[in-house]
Amino acid sequence: MLALVTAILCSSIGHIHSEDQCNGLYSDYSHHLSSKTPYRYVANHDIEPVNFEGCKAWKIWLVQRHGTRTPGKELDQFVKNRLPEIQKDIVNNLIEHKLCNEDEIKLWTSHEEIDDKKRLTKEGEDELLALAERMQLRFPNLLNQPYESTNFLFRFTDTQRTRISAKQFATGLFGRNDVKKVLFDEPLAKDPLLRFYKVCQKWRKDVKKSSTASAEHQQFIESELTNVTLKSISSRLGLGYTLTFKDAKNIYTYCAFETAWEKNKVSPWCSIFNKSDFMLFEYSEDLKHYLIDGYAYELSYKQACVLLKNAIEYFDDQDLNSKNGIFYFTHSGTILKMLGLLGLYKDEHKLKHDNYFKMENRLWRTSKIDPFGSNIAFVLYKCNNNETKILTLHQERIVHINGCKDDLCSYEKFKQLFATELKNCNFDEMCNID
Numbered sequence: 001m002l003a004l005v006t007a008i009l010c011s012s013i014g015h016i017h018s019e020d021q022c023n024g025l026y027s028d029y030s031h032h033l034s035s036k037t038p039y040r041y042v043a044n045h046d047i048e049p050v051n052f053e054g055c056k057a058w059k060i061w062l063v064q065r066h067g068t069r070t071p072g073k074e075l076d077q078f079v080k081n082r083l084p085e086i087q088k089d090i091v092n093n094l095i096e097h098k099l100c101n102e103d104e105i106k107l108w109t110s111h112e113e114i115d116d117k118k119r120l121t122k123e124g125e126d127e128l129l130a131l132a133e134r135m136q137l138r139f140p141n142l143l144n145q146p147y148e149s150t151n152f153l154f155r156f157t158d159t160q161r162t163r164i165s166a167k168q169f170a171t172g173l174f175g176r177n178d179v180k181k182v183l184f185d186e187p188l189a190k191d192p193l194l195r196f197y198k199v200c201q202k203w204r205k206d207v208k209k210s211s212t213a214s215a216e217h218q219q220f221i222e223s224e225l226t227n228v229t230l231k232s233i234s235s236r237l238g239l240g241y242t243l244t245f246k247d248a249k250n251i252y253t254y255c256a257f258e259t260a261w262e263k264n265k266v267s268p269w270c271s272i273f274n275k276s277d278f279m280l281f282e283y284s285e286d287l288k289h290y291l292i293d294g295y296a297y298e299l300s301y302k303q304a305c306v307l308l309k310n311a312i313e314y315f316d317d318q319d320l321n322s323k324n325g326i327f328y329f330t331h332s333g334t335i336l337k338m339l340g341l342l343g344l345y346k347d348e349h350k351l352k353h354d355n356y357f358k359m360e361n362r363l364w365r366t367s368k369i370d371p372f373g374s375n376i377a378f379v380l381y382k383c384n385n386n387e388t389k390i391l392t393l394h395q396e397r398i399v400h401i402n403g404c405k406d407d408l409c410s411y412e413k414f415k416q417l418f419a420t421e422l423k424n425c426n427f428d429e430m431c432n433i434d
Contacts, residue, residue: 024100025271029255032278034285035332035366036256038068039127039373040263044396047137052408055383057142060325061311062377063194064131064169065335066161067124068260069372070117075257078250079110086239086247090272093238104268120161123261125168127373132172134396139379142324147174149183156329157194158187166329192427193306194330197337200303200431207300213291219353220287221245229280237272252281260372283356286366290351293336294364301340305425308341308418315380315390315411335374336366341421342376343402344394345369369394381408390414 030041050057071079087108094102136143145151147170154170156162163184171179192199197208207213220226226245234242251269258267273281290296307328314326339345345363349355377393388411392399398407403417415422424430 025266026273026275026278028275029270029273029278030259032282032367033256033259033371034253034282035289035370035372036253036260037367037371038123038260039131039371042368042371042395043127043131043134043373045134046396047134049140050138050379050391050398052381052383052389055381055389055408057139057379058382059315059322059380060135060139060142060377061314061380062135062326062375063307063328063330063334063338064128064165064375065332065370065373066120066159066165066329067127067168067373068121069124069161070119070121071254071257072118075250075253078247079254082247083110083251083254086243086251089239090237093240099237099271101266101268101271104271108268118159118161120164121261123263124161124372125164128165128168129172131373131375131396132169135377136173138396142379143173145324147178147181151324152182153185153323153326154182154329155185155194155327156187157191157331158189159331162329162331163187166327169327169329193310194328195334196303196306196427197300197333200299200427201433202431203297203299203303205433207297208292210291210297213296216291216296216353217284217288220284220356223353225356226280226284229277233272233277249281249284252278279360280356282365282367283351283359286362286364287351287353289332289336289366289370290364293333294340294351295346296350299430301337302421303427303430304334304337304341305421306427307334307338309422309425311378312415312422315378315388332370332374335376336370338376339369339394341418342392344399380411383408388412 031037070076087105090099091102091106094106099105152173154166156166166184167179167182170182170184174182190199197203230245230248231242233248252273255267255270255273258265259270293300295301311326314322345365347359347362347364349358351359351362351364374395375393377396379391379393381389381391383389389408390411391408392401392404400407401409401414401417404410404414
């Protein structure tokens with residue numbers, strides 16, 4: 001069976017466009033870049049107002065991942081030190097092994113924005129600004145109004161990328177002049193609400209550093225499937241050695257970063273991979289996030305109850321002077337765990353190291369559910385007969401919580417669906433190692 005799978009994979013991986021006899025760019029590569037996918041590929045660009053007859057939007061609560069950023073230290077060091085070595089090895093073999101973009105590979109140099117600070121880029125700023133402008137057009141009675149500190153709350157984690165994301169979002173809502181009036185809550189060094197998992201010691205010990213979780217991911221990295229892929233890529237590039245998984249995956253990740261930074265420019269490193277390569281690296285990232293942020297361990301998503309509880313308490317406040325909107329700016333880990341708590345994108349089968357082909361059409365695909373700029377929003381509506389309803393949005397699109405088939409869900413029903421999670425939301429108890 002393994003031999004058959006390997007043969008099929010080799011046939012798929014080895015496919016080259018016969019018309020140009022070189023490895024061309026996979027046309028849909030930009031939708032398979034995992035959590036480094038730029039938001040422009042998943043954003044809902046519809047700006048029509050969201051209206052429901054007999055109902056009026058009353059409050060909005062948003063949790064938002066920061067926009068496109070620069071890499072962290074590990075990838076920064078790889079790009080500065082190891083990638084030029086691989087580039088040189090590829091260039092030295094271009095006479096015998098043709099690449100469609102060989103000139104771009106030859107001329108490539110490290111991106112000028114590269115640093116190890118994980119800082120928001122110009123593209124990241126644009127993502128948040130445009131997102132806020134669309135939200136304002138879609139919910140005008142809530143968001144199309146001058147800034148007042150009594151109307152809106154902004155909070156971000158203690159990082160440059162969330163700080164600037166928050167300010168760009170506020171600029172999109174209030175304009176470049178009025179944004180100067182906006183008050184932003186001072187960030188906490190360790191935020192128990194926006195980055196709760198950082199202070200959940202039990203999760204850090206039993207999940208993030210779990211030998212079981214890391215072993216499952218490692219088994220995929222060491223699988224025959226992955227080894228065949230690495231050999232195929234290395235052969236295609238004319239290398240006299242086989243790239244390690246770490247090197248190949250770092251090139252894939254850097255291809256994603258350069259794609260995110262440049263709207264109209266293709267990273268030369270994206271062209272060295274074919275469709276099967278992208279799918280495999282994407283799955284490796286999906287599996288990793290599934291194991292530490294998703295449905296593999298209950299604690300991962302159950303701890304997100306602190307965020308949902310915050311939204312419910314805000315919506316339950318009947319004070320007519322309460323804020324129109326709460327906006328939180330955070331990170332990938334928060335978004336994914338919140339999606340898990342809401343029961344969204346849960347597949348019938350678990351993601352594992354040995355069911356790659358079975359999970360080809362999986363819902364848990366970080367390229368779609370967790371790109372840069374990913375967001376989850378709840379909008380509370382006051383309707384006729386004093387009925388309150390709630391709208392759930394992900395990536396600016398309406399999504400349905402399991403148990404709520406209509407776009408607008410009864411707010412009381414919504415709370416009932418999560419009654420157990422909210423009732424048992426004792427963060428200290430669930431996160432205490434003892």
